[in-house]
Amino acid sequence: MRVPAAATLVLLMSQVLVSMPRVQAQLAPPKTDALSKLQAAQSAAACSATESSSCAQAASKLMPLILGDSPMIENLRRLTDEIGGRVTGTPEMAKAVQWGIAGFRAAGVDVHTEKYSLPVTWKEGATRLTVLAPGTNGSPLRAVSEGWGPATPPAGIEANVIDIGTGTDADFARAGNLKGAILLAHNEIGSSWPDLFNEYMRPPAIIARAVKDGAAAILWTGARERLLLYRHTNSLAGEIDKIPQAVVAREDALKLARLVQANPGKVRAKLVMPNEIGGPVEQENVVGEIRGYEKPDEVVILGAHLDSWELGTGALDNGCNAALVIEAARAIKATGLLPKRTIRFILFSGEEQGTIGSFAYVKSHAAELDKIRGVIIFDSGSGRVPGYSLGGRRDTEAGLQQILKPLASWGVTEHTADASFGTDNFDFLLEGVPTFVANNEIANYLANYHAASDTFDKVDQRELKLNTVIAALTAWGIADRAEPLGKRLSRAELDALVKDTGLDQQMKLLGYWEQWQTGARGRKP
Numbered sequence: 001m002r003v004p005a006a007a008t009l010v011l012l013m014s015q016v017l018v019s020m021p022r023v024q025a026q027l028a029p030p031k032t033d034a035l036s037k038l039q040a041a042q043s044a045a046a047c048s049a050t051e052s053s054s055c056a057q058a059a060s061k062l063m064p065l066i067l068g069d070s071p072m073i074e075n076l077r078r079l080t081d082e083i084g085g086r087v088t089g090t091p092e093m094a095k096a097v098q099w100g101i102a103g104f105r106a107a108g109v110d111v112h113t114e115k116y117s118l119p120v121t122w123k124e125g126a127t128r129l130t131v132l133a134p135g136t137n138g139s140p141l142r143a144v145s146e147g148w149g150p151a152t153p154p155a156g157i158e159a160n161v162i163d164i165g166t167g168t169d170a171d172f173a174r175a176g177n178l179k180g181a182i183l184l185a186h187n188e189i190g191s192s193w194p195d196l197f198n199e200y201m202r203p204p205a206i207i208a209r210a211v212k213d214g215a216a217a218i219l220w221t222g223a224r225e226r227l228l229l230y231r232h233t234n235s236l237a238g239e240i241d242k243i244p245q246a247v248v249a250r251e252d253a254l255k256l257a258r259l260v261q262a263n264p265g266k267v268r269a270k271l272v273m274p275n276e277i278g279g280p281v282e283q284e285n286v287v288g289e290i291r292g293y294e295k296p297d298e299v300v301i302l303g304a305h306l307d308s309w310e311l312g313t314g315a316l317d318n319g320c321n322a323a324l325v326i327e328a329a330r331a332i333k334a335t336g337l338l339p340k341r342t343i344r345f346i347l348f349s350g351e352e353q354g355t356i357g358s359f360a361y362v363k364s365h366a367a368e369l370d371k372i373r374g375v376i377i378f379d380s381g382s383g384r385v386p387g388y389s390l391g392g393r394r395d396t397e398a399g400l401q402q403i404l405k406p407l408a409s410w411g412v413t414e415h416t417a418d419a420s421f422g423t424d425n426f427d428f429l430l431e432g433v434p435t436f437v438a439n440n441e442i443a444n445y446l447a448n449y450h451a452a453s454d455t456f457d458k459v460d461q462r463e464l465k466l467n468t469v470i471a472a473l474t475a476w477g478i479a480d481r482a483e484p485l486g487k488r489l490s491r492a493e494l495d496a497l498v499k500d501t502g503l504d505q506q507m508k509l510l511g512y513w514e515q516w517q518t519g520a521r522g523r524k525p
């Protein structure tokens with residue numbers, strides 16, 4: 001997933017945005033031959049205001065490598081069509097890890113994996129939802145379980161259906177006694193980044209209220225039309241959610257709402273969700289590396305999550321960008337240029353369950369965080385990239401503009417200073433590391449979000465290649481410039497940042513705030 005902080009944040013939180021317009025084996029040093037030394041010397045000029053030749057040189061070499069014949073699209077086809085959907089903790093995820101290792105090896109890039117513990121595994125059983133109303137007894141409705149939702153009792157839950165509208169205080173007051181009921185909550189049709197943002201920000205308060213009042217389950221009206229089902233989760237730390245929840249196909253949910261309205265107090269539903277829950281299990285992030293020749297202990301990370309939901313095959317979210325990361329590594333390696341600093345290419349897992357893999361990486365690399373010079377994340381499909389989200393800061397912007405200068409005609413210049421939860425930069429951001437999240441145009445991302453329709457054919461191959469050039473040049477530029485692009489922020493600076501951007505309100509709503517306050521997550525107070 002990726003949930004960019006949206007313009008609606010201002011409305012939602014009455015908060016003015018400041019600006020919106022481990023233990024791992026160190027790899028052996030690479031063999032350097034006369035040629036690579038010469039090339040290193042040639043690239044000594046860095047990607048800064050005064051010395052821009054390194055980025056220009058890198059861009060001119062990267063472009064034909066990426067835009068010409070390359071293995072990226074075939075890699076993506078194998079990941080999506082042959083391995084398919086890959087939920088963290090499943091055999092498909094293990095195959096995807098092997099795919100990532102093989103991809104880096106074929107690119108000639110050193111690769112290893114780093115293990116972490118996934119607290120819980122989850123698999124949907126045979127979800128069944130039927131409506132028991134006058135005239136329609138036993139009529140089935142199309143529904144899927146919330147990801148990481150609890151199982152119902154084996155016989156299911158049969159209860160009265162109460163329509164709670166969009167879950168405002170007034171809606172709940174009107175709904176009356178919720179005890180033992182199945183709640184039906186409404187959603188607008190989602191078509192924009194702010195809509196998606198609200199799909200994550202609204203449920204926590206509704207769930208808390210439902211649990212407090214003893215409701216039995218929640219049905220969420222699908223936010224996509226034409227019966228499209230998608231895997232949504234409201235559990236953002238890898239834990240099993242507090243109450244059974246299902247997304248009901250929009251048209252079926254609207255029918256249910258009409259039945260409830262026409263037959264007050266007489267509509268019952270039966271929800272059977274035999275979800276399979278297990279764990280904990282070990283999972284792995286895949287890490288490719290090109291070692292820097294001058295400051296190898298300073299690191300730039302280019303990352304994307306490799307895991308996906310499984311109704312579709314995880315092409316837009318996020319197979320295309322996993323393939324992009326491998327391709328960027330291949331192309332940088334193939335230029336024959338060596339960067340001053342080390343570039344790590346990371347395929348995270350556990351992202352869909354609450355950025356668990358990247359959080360684990362941050363924890364196990366705590367001692368290195370002072371020397372991570374930038375974290376670049378791609379996680380929003382294959383729409384055009386007009387710029388990056390800078391994670392609540394502007395100090396990195398001027399340097400970034402210099403780095404991207406060779407692509408001036410592409411217009412990758414509209415960087416935003418928003419900060420958000422929802423993808424793998426989150427824990428790096430909370431540690432004060434400069435982060436850059438590609439601000440893809442939404443294109444067809446949301447229409448296929450976490451749905452059966454998120455398949456290979458949805459990926460814009462041409463745009464994906466262009467985005468790969470942008471990603472590779474950004475990583476190169478941060479790695480090869482003379483000075484660090486931005487400093488690591490102190491806790492005091494981060495306290496100001498989370499307040500100014502409204503990230504504090506996001507963290508409070510989503511349950512991250514206490515961890516941040518105690519130092520369990522983010523830079524210690």
Ligand SMILES: [Zn+2]
Nearest residue numbers: 001002317318
């Ligand atoms: Zn994603």
